[in-house]
Amino acid sequence: MRTEYNFESFAETPEYRRLNREMISGWIAMMKEAGEKRIERVLDIATGIGTMIRIFLEELPEELNHPQVICLDKSQGALDKARGRLGSAVSSLKTVHATAQEMNMKGGDVSLVLWGNGIHNLSKPDQRESVKRIADVLASGGWFFFNTAFYENSRPEETLSFYRYQVKQAVKILRERGVDRDRGGSRAEAAKYHPRAYYRKLGEDAGLKIKDAGEMTAPLYRGAWEAISSFRNYASGALHGYPIGEAQSALREAVAPSLEKYGQEDEEGNLYIPRRWLAVAAKKVG
Helix, strand or coil: CCCCCCCHHHHCCHHHHHHHHHHHHHHHHHHHHCCCCCCCEEEEECCCCCHHHHHHHHHCCHHHCCCEEEEEECCHHHHHHHHHHHHHHCCCEEEEECCHHHCCCCCCCEEEEEEECCHHHCCHHHHHHHHHHHHHHEEEEEEEEEEECCCCCCCCHHHHHHHHHHHHHHHHHHHHCCCCCCCCCCCCHHHCCCCHHHHHHHHHHCCEEEEEEEEEEEEECHHHHHHHCCCHHHHHHHCCCCCHHHHHHHHHHHHHHHHHHHCEECCCCCEEEEEEEEEEEEEECC
């Protein structure tokens, strides 16, 4: 049975959790420095299995209280799983089955919105609509934090050979399997990498004040790359025109030889490819 979501394996990797914990710790430090005393309600956009919000709650200091949590996702299956995983970590939990661009919530009383590594999956109009609706639900002084590993500067120059070789190897695998390419259709949104300035303007156009738009680098190992290669949007962008399922399978199989050829070694001899993430902090003022 096909699941409604396919980000679980990546969200569970040590790299993903470590990087997001570091980002979230920085965001919380920013709020404390700004004099934040209390977080009443938190909205977690595209919550998936709840990884982002759980890390946030684990890092949130006691003095900022235990907020009401609202988890929003287009997958009811993901929401059900997130509810089970969050369990006793949340004193008050509400789930909303919707997309960010279609959410219809009463505005003005959300203290903080989180959106982990998902905004790039939407079209530009849907991104604008989503951020506008996020701004509408935020209370005055409320925070909006989001990140993405799919933006213009996410792939360091020295890593491009890895991506090219992975695609080359995947195409070879597909040809050996007799899988043909359909050259029609359009690329997935995740294949259209926007610059950092675009994401800053996205928030500003919604009336938010950008407090920070920094970059961080994380080493991604084989398991993480195999998980990323399973993303529908990643596969449809990297192997545009090939059947999605076949493209995902071929890209996963191509990870190991690509790492072997172009991967960097850590202190223990494990191979990885570094990936940059953009982390944006915005605030509703006035």
